[in-house]
Amino acid sequence: xxxxxxxxxxxxxxxxxxxxxxxxxxxxxxxxxxxxxxxxxxxxxxxxxxxxxxxxxxxxxxxxxxxxxxxxxxxxxxxxxxxxxxxxxxxxxxxxxxxxxxxxxxxxxxxxx
Amino acid sequence: xxxxxxxxxxxxxxxxxxxxxxxxxxxxxxxxxxxxxxxxxxxxxxxxxxxxxxxxxxxxxxxxxxxxxxxxxxxxxxxxxxxxxxxxxxxxxxxxxxxxxxxxxxxxxxxxxxxxxxxxxxxxxxxxxxxxxxxxxxxxxxxxxxxxxxxxxxxxxxxxxx
Amino acid sequence: xxxxxxxxxxxxxxxxxxxxxxxxxxxxxxxxxxxxxxxxxxxxxxxxxxxxxxxxxxxxxxxxxxxxxxxxxxxxxxxxxxxxxxxxxxxxxxxxxxxxxxxxxxxxxxxxxxxxxxxxxxxxxxxxxxxxxxxxxxxxxxxxxxxxxxxxxxxxxxxxxxxxxxxxxxxxxxxxxxxxxxxxxxxxxxxxxxxxxxxxxxxxxxxxxxxxxxxxxxxxxxxxxxxxxxxxxxxxxxxxxxxxxxxxxxxxxxxxxxxxxxxxxxxxxxxxxxxxxxxxxxxxxxxxxxxxxxxxxxx
Numbered sequence: 001x002x003x004x005x006x007x008x009x010x011x012x013x014x015x016x017x018x019x020x021x022x023x024x025x026x027x028x029x030x031x032x033x034x035x036x037x038x039x040x041x042x043x044x045x046x047x048x049x050x051x052x053x054x055x056x057x058x059x060x061x062x063x064x065x066x067x068x069x070x071x072x073x074x075x076x077x078x079x080x081x082x083x084x085x086x087x088x089x090x091x092x093x094x095x096x097x098x099x100x101x102x103x104x105x106x107x108x109x110x111x112x113x
Numbered sequence: 114x115x116x117x118x119x120x121x122x123x124x125x126x127x128x129x130x131x132x133x134x135x136x137x138x139x140x141x142x143x144x145x146x147x148x149x150x151x152x153x154x155x156x157x158x159x160x161x162x163x164x165x166x167x168x169x170x171x172x173x174x175x176x177x178x179x180x181x182x183x184x185x186x187x188x189x190x191x192x193x194x195x196x197x198x199x200x201x202x203x204x205x206x207x208x209x210x211x212x213x214x215x216x217x218x219x220x221x222x223x224x225x226x227x228x229x230x231x232x233x234x235x236x237x238x239x240x241x242x243x244x245x246x247x248x249x250x251x252x253x254x255x256x257x258x259x260x261x262x263x264x265x266x267x268x269x270x271x272x273x274x275x
Numbered sequence: 276x277x278x279x280x281x282x283x284x285x286x287x288x289x290x291x292x293x294x295x296x297x298x299x300x301x302x303x304x305x306x307x308x309x310x311x312x313x314x315x316x317x318x319x320x321x322x323x324x325x326x327x328x329x330x331x332x333x334x335x336x337x338x339x340x341x342x343x344x345x346x347x348x349x350x351x352x353x354x355x356x357x358x359x360x361x362x363x364x365x366x367x368x369x370x371x372x373x374x375x376x377x378x379x380x381x382x383x384x385x386x387x388x389x390x391x392x393x394x395x396x397x398x399x400x401x402x403x404x405x406x407x408x409x410x411x412x413x414x415x416x417x418x419x420x421x422x423x424x425x426x427x428x429x430x431x432x433x434x435x436x437x438x439x440x441x442x443x444x445x446x447x448x449x450x451x452x453x454x455x456x457x458x459x460x461x462x463x464x465x466x467x468x469x470x471x472x473x474x475x476x477x478x479x480x481x482x483x484x485x486x487x488x489x490x491x492x493x494x495x496x497x498x499x500x501x502x503x504x505x506x507x508x509x510x511x512x513x514x515x516x517x518x519x520x521x522x523x524x525x526x527x528x529x530x531x532x533x534x535x536x537x538x539x540x541x542x543x544x545x546x547x548x549x550x551x552x553x554x555x556x557x558x559x560x561x562x563x564x565x566x567x568x569x570x571x572x573x574x
Contacts, residue, residue: 016164025277029160029237031215033288035208037194039201040447047449062201069203073287080284088162094241094255100198102211106239108162109283120515126455134294152282159280167276188455193294195456196301199447205290205297212288233278 336395412496
């Protein structure tokens with residue numbers, strides 16, 4: 001879950017339009033990305049979990065933290081160019097090495113009226 | 114001579130590490146300079162992630178444009194990232210690599226759009242993959258592809274500037 | 276609706292920290308912690324293994340003794356083994372072995388330049404090593420050194436240490452993979468083991484010198500042995516102490532001289548000749564060497 005306080009300052013949505021509000025200016029694409037890895041303890045537990053099955057809580061947290069960070073960075077970029085909303089947000093994930101992943105969040109920064 | 118034989122592995126390791134660090138940093142610096150220059154050059158080509166074009170009434174020429182690049186990490190980055198996976202956290206050595214790859218791919222897409230004669234690319238999407246000999250071997254290379262639809266007003270049919 | 280192209284802040288997506296800083300604290304901090312952890316694990320595992328009752332180790336090692344006993348031997352190998360056992364019988368009473376420990380000496384006719392002690396007080400000498408010595412004193416130094424390893428329970432301690440540290444390192448390296456970072460982790464974990472190995476060698480040297488002084492009246496045999504080792508230096512061995520399993524030969528010589536000065540041992544004296552069975556091995560080698568020279572000369 002993205003930090004609710006940040007979302008109060010800047011509207012983030014994966015819709016094209018915001019019902020009831022008009023877009024005054026499109027300011028360009030903004031992106032936020034981060035590469036994160038989990039420490040060796042979690043890797044070990046995940047390895048054991050591979051035997052019995054179930055949710056890999058450590059990795060769930062890893063992806064969650066990475067997505068939060070990527071979204072925060074994207075919003076930081078949007079704020080740096082004076083936007084007050086980011087529309088059409090998309091996420092993309094790539095695994096890098098064993099136990100490390102890159103999350104990219106990108107969208108269009110706009111100024112809403 | 115025996116000293117060299119005993120130390121051979123260490124010498125090779127340190128030389129590769131130094132090469133990766135110095136040459137890698139220099140290449141990254143040069144690449145970023147080139148990226149910033151071209152971003153200023155292509156500032157007139159707009160790229161957005163929105164799906165609906167601003168004007169849906171006037172006939173437009175559409176074309177799918179894309180740009181892709183594969184960038185490899187260097188020995189130094191791989192070493193630092195490998196140690197980092199033990200304690201977790203951000204792999205900052207790879208973050209600049211991916212940032213460069215994305216911006217390069219976007220610039221190549223804009224270049225193709227400009228060749229087509231367009232100044233607006235919409236519905237831009239970014240895809241990335243690792244290109245390697247197997248996930249256990251780390252990150253030899255990262256491929257990023259950026260693609261979108263370039264729009265050009267059908268009436269003003271400018272000659273594509275090869 | 277206007278469309279603009281504003282350049283966002285690019286430093287958001289990558290770190291401006293100097294990469295060498297992260298490199299420095301990862302190498303010295305993280306690898307340092309791994310080395311210290313391996314040292315601690317190795318220490319405790321070694322102590323526990325060495326304090327197990329000797330009867331347990333002996334039972335476990337019965338297979339080893341049998342393996343060496345059952346190897347086929349020709350007459351010269353049998354004679355060499357008897358001669359070596361005689362030397363061991365001279366040294367063992369002077370060395371205060373723990374109750375129940377009987378040294379079992381084995382001989383192998385292979386050309387390897389080595390001798391070792393393993394679990395269950397089994398000591399093995401290879402022909403390649405014996406051929407390099409000219410006196411009984413030199414052979415006795417190596418024999419006493421290996422008996423000292425057995426007496427101090429070094430084989431058991433090394434095994435325990437190796438297993439414990441090896442297991443821990445493999446668990447840690449799961450995530451790192453087999454790239455260069457994985458080798459760095461392995462090296463960091465192995466460094467403390469090398470240090471323990473060097474300590475063991477120094478302790479065995481000290482015990483061996485004491486035995487030599489008691490039985491032969493002087494420690495000249497040690498000098499012969501160390502000089503022979505110095506000539507044999509293998510090209511693969513690391514030239515720096517920190518990477519070696521044994522201390523540098525020069526250091527072993529210096530330590531021996533210091534100890535002799537402390538305890539008042541004679542540094543030199545008359546050497547005993549090699550027992551006939553062992554001298555024959557040297558003679559055979561020289562004969563074969565001459566034969567080869569003559570053969571190539573004739574060509």
